[in-house]
Amino acid sequence: MRRFWRDWLIGVLLFLGSLVGLRAQVSQYGMELVAKPDPARVGSDVAFRLVITNLTSFAQGTFQVTAFVEGAGTFLSATNVLGYATNQVSGNGLTNTVFFEIPVLTNNQVADLRYAFRPSTHGSIQQNIWIQSAGTVFYVTNYTTRILAGVADLEVGFRSVPRGSLPGDLLACTLTVTNRGPDRAGDVRLTNSWPAGFVLQGVDPSGMVLDRRDPEWVILLGSLDVGEGRSVQVRFQPQASGTFPWTARAGVPDFGTSPGWIPAATTRVSVAEPGPGSFRVATLAPSVFSRQTGLMQQRIRVDNVGSNPVEAVRILVRGSPTGLYNAHGTNGLVPFVTLTEPLLQGEGRDLWLQTFNPLRTPGPDPELSGVEVPLPGGFQPETVPVLIDRVVRNPDGTVGLEFPTQLGRRYIVRFGPGLRAKGELALPVQTATANRVLWLDWGPPLTPIPPADAASRFYEVLEVTWP
């Protein structure tokens, strides 16, 4: 009986409304659709909350809301505290029609309609919402909810960012991507953006597919399990001086990240122009064959003939047909060594150059020149320590370190003035040619000053595992 009077009252009100020309319009309903979580994940529940407010100034009888939900998944539930809710699944299972009905939605009353799905494929869920009231149907709008294949927080890091470089140097930098979960990430892509003045020389390990569209280029890293990291070495050549930002962003197609997670990192690569220093570089003696190393060795001297002290000197070695075995780097095609000890005005240093000549005979003297450079650095290889078997202090002032090696593996020595000092790396990295190596510290350019001139020197042998 009460229902009869209620419906009768609604009918009267609607009749009166029509008499005064007031008709409900779509704009007269407040509506909000919220998906949680948004974006959602395949296989995880996504809850939708559809809130509709009657702003028509009139009570609406037999108020109906229909949500056409397109997207593969499983319908879980629907609730309507003001009425009832039903769901109908299409034959192919790709569309759910969720229907809500409210007998009366009074003015300013809020209909809180809730329903939930569990998506089975990544992509999106499309929803079209319709409202019907008093025989009038309104198409309200459509909503799209993104469905992710998974969530993986990828951490990007730079390592061994070179310092003290000049335009034309062949440089290398390590990028590491680590999957911090929660899902295994397949097809991880590392997108790099850097200045137009950088020329990409290659990526190690080789064989990775490289999608290159300057100034962005992509390394395809493959899949990463949770907790797994992968490093790549990027070889590049700056063409100009300056400080250049380099941003690397990791991602997986159709994957998301946790809220607030930034799967990217930025570093700055400084490339300097040569300083104004002036140097005289000359050979001191002909190249001689060393039976201890199997290499040709030549003693040279560099003198600061400029008007200012310099922080570091780079000696460029041109015209050596067999290259430079102890080169610290290459600028263009010219190998060089760097003296990393400050050189005062008028001060000079002796250095050793090493070359491998299969004939074991002296070649022509190289053409030498020196340029002032900022103090180089930045090389931070991944290493494991190696025990030193024997330390020999030789009569000529050199110090020999003997340690076990494995043929073909690479080793480097770190040295410093104290036992606890972090120390510097004695470049270059050496590849073992036997089952043990007798490494000789003879001073520049391997170490800044001869060991005999150092107050104290401590050594640590490291096997380089990356790069």
Add this chain to the structure above:
Amino acid sequence: MPRHHSIFRTPAWVAPPVLASLLATAPTLAQSLWVQDDWTRNFRLGVQVTLNVQAQLSIDGVVPRRSTDPGPVGVPGRNHQYDDGYVRVDATGNAGGVTSSWGYQDASQYDPATDQLVYRSTLGFSARDQVTVDSGPMPGVEMVYGGRLHDWRWVRLGWEFGYAWVPMELRDTSTLPAQFLREVQAFDVGGISLPTAPYQGGSSGIGPVIPDISKARPDEVLGGFLSGSRGLDVDLHSFRLGPNLFWRFGKQWALSGSIGPALGLLSGGYSYNETFRFSDGTTAANVGGQDKLVCVFGGYAAATVLYRVVYNADLYVSSQFLSLGGAQYGGGGRRATLDLGQTVMTSIGISWPF
């Protein structure tokens, strides 16, 4: 095709799986005693144990060693392999008369008086030993194929061809006293700081280098022991062909006998894996051998008991006496004689008549 008609006619592959279950009901499988009612051919497959194979192994006199080559003295650019190291040609071709491809085993090899590395290579040894080694039971496999020539009531005259494979290992593991002859060569170190022994230099040309010309030192004769093992590792493939007399003496029981010529192929040969234990405490490995193919002839006699478990499957037990000629191996002071003259083979398996 069988001459009788059985209600049990089923595909042949069914027989093995149902064999066990049919064993219990075997007495119900009626079988005519007349062999003319039986199948006309058969194929047997079984495992075999071979007994009474012997080998005489002997070492007598000077045995040269072939596994290392110390190389010539005084000649540059040659490879030298020693018991205690090596000096080889490196990637540069020993440019400058030096090589990075060298190694040594022990610090005692360095002679500070002459600044030389001393290497030794055992040229041979003398020892005396003669043992007879019995093989013991040796497993193998046997296959036999046979057919019918003529039937008389319970007896059939047929033929059969057999093949058997037996891997044989007859080794002497005794430790022998021996006298060793070692060639001694030396290389100048050239003043380098020697890496600690044991050192194995690579062939890249980079690293410590030493001159590549060996210098002769007097040979050494010293005592010691020869340990390890030496002997024969051969596979016997025997083939036989002969007449066969088959007698069915019970509904499910039959006896078969065969005699005829046999041929044996022996692959493999003499091998040794020894260690020289010198009186100065050092050791050297001596590994080698010589394979060859030997053909021996002889004859056989075999007797087989068969039990019919299903209409076309028999279990059989067979014993065979095989007499083949002996085979000689070795050389250079080592000798081995394989005696196959009184070989006994026992086999068990399944026979499929068809």
